[in-house]
Amino acid sequence: MSHNTFGHLFRVTTWGESHGQALGCVVDGCPPGLPLTEQDIQVFLDQRRPGQGKFVTQRQEPDAVRILSGVFEDERTAGVVTTGTPISLMIENVDQRSRDYSEIARAYRPGHADYTYDAKYGVRDYRGGGRSSARETAARVAAGAIARKVIPGVAIRAAVVQIGPYAIDRSRFDWDQRTQNPFWAPDAGIVPVWEAHLEQVRKAGSSTGAVIEVEATGVPAGWGAPLYGKLDA
Numbered sequence: 001m002s003h004n005t006f007g008h009l010f011r012v013t014t015w016g017e018s019h020g021q022a023l024g025c026v027v028d029g030c031p032p033g034l035p036l037t038e039q040d041i042q043v044f045l046d047q048r049r050p051g052q053g054k055f056v057t058q059r060q061e062p063d064a065v066r067i068l069s070g071v072f073e074d075e076r077t078a079g080v081v082t083t084g085t086p087i088s089l090m091i092e093n094v095d096q097r098s099r100d101y102s103e104i105a106r107a108y109r110p111g112h113a114d115y116t117y118d119a120k121y122g123v124r125d126y127r128g129g130g131r132s133s134a135r136e137t138a139a140r141v142a143a144g145a146i147a148r149k150v151i152p153g154v155a156i157r158a159a160v161v162q163i164g165p166y167a168i169d170r171s172r173f174d175w176d177q178r179t180q181n182p183f184w185a186p187d188a189g190i191v192p193v194w195e196a197h198l199e200q201v202r203k204a205g206s207s208t209g210a211v212i213e214v215e216a217t218g219v220p221a222g223w224g225a226p227l228y229g230k231l232d233a
Helices: 038-048 098-104 114-121 134-150 175-180 188-203
Strands: 011-016 022-028 065-069 087-092 155-163 210-217
Touching (some): 011 134, 022 134, 038 065, 038 134, 155 175
């Protein structure tokens, strides 16, 4: 299976499945000498951790990250720092409930990657989707926490601005509101609307889409490449 690695100068390779023993990533190309501890990464993983509300997956995972390589500490470093070598991160799965998926072992889920994986590889991990599960994003979040160390002058933030047909009111847009509700919404007024919509969708046994808005400030001119290494490519 290809395309598990992203980046050129700063390369991230993710590994692991939704119901495997663990998942994680290897970050290569990180400069040496950057302060880095497990807690630096954990603070971001805690924000995406599942089971924190009734409108997200109820899987209970602590998402505790372990740094297996690429850092060092001695009397000269004044703390744990990166060494410039590959940084390996691991997040153990502790709440796999594979039996929950036994009924769909021979049925493809509409809108999921089940059929695509089966058609492409001839092997389909029906237990939560395997590599196509949202569980895989934990490794990307961990790698992103390290990437933030490399670009401290760049501020990146995001918010959910629409769920289903219901969008936020732009006149009430407030970034500080994101941490005050379970949806990371920048508009407090939209929260009860989304709650009612998702409750209706859940009772119908269906699903709905969403739109996320991401903002990056302090980005230097000249980043990226003219063709394929640009944001809108």
